Amino acid sequence: MEERKEKRIIMFPLPFPGHFNPLVQLARIFHHRGFSITIIHTSFNFPDPTHYPNFTFRTIHHHNEGEEEEEDPLFKPDGSGMDLVTFIRQLREGYADPFRTSLKAEVGGGERACCLVSDVVWGRTTEVAAEEVGIRRMVLTTSGVASFCAFAAYPLLRDKHYLPIQDSRLDELVTELPPLRVKDLPVMETNEPEELYRVVNNMVEGAKSSSGIIWNTFEDLERIVLMNFSTEFQVSVFPVGPFYKHSENILPTTKNKEDHVTTDWLNKQDPRTVVYVSFGSLADIEEKEFLEIAWGLRNTKQPFLWVVRPGMVQGTEWLESLPCGFLENIGQKGKIVKWVNQLEVLAHPAVGAFWTHCGWNSTLESICEGVPMICTPCFTDQRVNARYIVDVWQVGMMLERSKLDRKDIEKLLRKEMGEEMRESCLKWKDRANVCLSKDGSSSKYLEKLVSHVMSFDSYAFAS
Ligand code: UDP
Numbered sequence: 001m002e003e004r005k006e007k008r009i010i011m012f013p014l015p016f017p018g019h020f021n022p023l024v025q026l027a028r029i030f031h032h033r034g035f036s037i038t039i040i041h042t043s044f045n046f047p048d049p050t051h052y053p054n055f056t057f058r059t060i061h062h063h064n065e066g067e068e069e070e071e072d073p074l075f076k077p078d079g080s081g082m083d084l085v086t087f088i089r090q091l092r093e094g095y096a097d098p099f100r101t102s103l104k105a106e107v108g109g110g111e112r113a114c115c116l117v118s119d120v121v122w123g124r125t126t127e128v129a130a131e132e133v134g135i136r137r138m139v140l141t142t143s144g145v146a147s148f149c150a151f152a153a154y155p156l157l158r159d160k161h162y163l164p165i166q167d168s169r170l171d172e173l174v175t176e177l178p179p180l181r182v183k184d185l186p187v188m189e190t191n192e193p194e195e196l197y198r199v200v201n202n203m204v205e206g207a208k209s210s211s212g213i214i215w216n217t218f219e220d221l222e223r224i225v226l227m228n229f230s231t232e233f234q235v236s237v238f239p240v241g242p243f244y245k246h247s248e249n250i251l252p253t254t255k256n257k258e259d260h261v262t263t264d265w266l267n268k269q270d271p272r273t274v275v276y277v278s279f280g281s282l283a284d285i286e287e288k289e290f291l292e293i294a295w296g297l298r299n300t301k302q303p304f305l306w307v308v309r310p311g312m313v314q315g316t317e318w319l320e321s322l323p324c325g326f327l328e329n330i331g332q333k334g335k336i337v338k339w340v341n342q343l344e345v346l347a348h349p350a351v352g353a354f355w356t357h358c359g360w361n362s363t364l365e366s367i368c369e370g371v372p373m374i375c376t377p378c379f380t381d382q383r384v385n386a387r388y389i390v391d392v393w394q395v396g397m398m399l400e401r402s403k404l405d406r407k408d409i410e411k412l413l414r415k416e417m418g419e420e421m422r423e424s425c426l427k428w429k430d431r432a433n434v435c436l437s438k439d440g441s442s443s444k445y446l447e448k449l450v451s452h453v454m455s456f457d458s459y460a461f462a463s
Pocket of ligand 1 (some may be wrong): 017019021045281283307338340341359360361362365
């Protein structure tokens with residue numbers, strides 16, 4: 001580890017695994033480079049700080065306007081079953097003031113803070129607070145560059161009537177954003193469609209006005225969109241990913257009982273035979289879809305490891321909608337669990353394919369472990385990622401959510417195990433490793449990022 005510079009970085013994650021995990025990985029990189037780290041976290045989904053002994057955690061509580069008591073939003077901890085747009089609006093509204101107060105206290109405290117790194121989805125919520133206390137603000141974008149460009153193109157997409165999406169145009173190419181088709185545009189179902197535009201606009205504007213964007217991607221993977229982005233936007237970008245592959249991000253060695261059982265089961269399978277199935281930490285599916293997936297998996301020859309989060313299947317607690325005797329019938333061929341250590345699973349030699357919802361972390365992790373994908377995107381950036389996985393990087397096949405059918409699933413799973421796609425995936429894995437090597441682009445961008453942060457004047461407390 002480098003000599004500590006007596007400089008501190010304050011970080012503000014969005015409270016979901018797909019956002020918190022990469023932020024912690026980035027925090028480890030900064031810590032390794034001599035910075036101390038303070039993480040301001042919402043009381044909603046507050047992590048166990050004992051798992052992160054190198055960082056200082058501060059909690060902020062949700063503030064319901066007009067009420068004296070501070071309370072958390074009434075959401076399930078995994079966020080399933082909720083309107084995400086409404087949720088983000090409520091997060092921003094409820095935590096803006098508590099964040100501002102906390103930041104003020106942090107920056108006004110003893111140790112110097114040189115910079116705030118906040119999740120890009122907080123948008124301009126953090127901008128005002130940072131300006132008030134006179135601290136420079138960078139944003140962490142936990143999605144890819146291609147999807148961010150699609151978000152940034154929302155005004156154009158509305159002008160050209162691609163948005164709101166019309167069913168009659170789903171397969172049409174969006175000529176301004178190839179290879180995206182209308183059905184790939186990053187939208188989500190919501191009861192507040194106008195709020196979606198506001199949330200996205202606020203996020204893009206917050207990134208543009210920041211002192212730099214830190215990206216969990218690598219240059220080789222998104223070279224063209226990175227160039228397009230830099231031509232259009234006058235903000236420094238730092239594609240230093242994949243974060244988790246930097247040497248200081250050692251995988252946790254402590255395992256719980258369920259992890260051991262999963263590893264034991266994987267150890268018994270032949271190399272590259274297992275289909276690993278997971279739709280991430282937020283997406284939920286209908287019971288009908290769940291049953292098609294279950295039968296599709298049951299009818300293939302391949303062994304499978306399937307993550308079904310409690311509450312992921314709408315209207316049920318866990319697996320109770322499976323027909324009687326289904327689990328017994330699967331026997332040792334398949335394993336259904338509530339959560340896994342995904343990085344360990346993808347790195348296991350028995351895993352041959354990843355059936356994924358194409359969240360950005362899952363996409364990147366699968367590419368970096370050389371595992372081809374079956375893509376069933378659910379919402380927002382997942383649709384963009386899926387199109388790039390299939391058409392640009394050629395490391396996966398599409399299985400659209402609207403077409404989930406047990407027979408198609410069975411057919412596709414057989415095909416997916418092909419060598420060609422695996423080889424293409426291994427090439428990308430190698431390129432990721434080259435970018436991470438000493439003279440690779442991610443390492444160079446990391447050097448630039450550290451210099452950039454070090455160049456910020458220490459705060460000038462404004463009030
Ligand atoms: N993850 C995990 N175990 C699981 C499912 C997911 O460790 O059973 C991790 C996964 O490695 C990834 C994150 O949770 O880092 C999910 O992020 P992603 O962007 O793929 O999807 P999201 O959950 O945000 O939709």
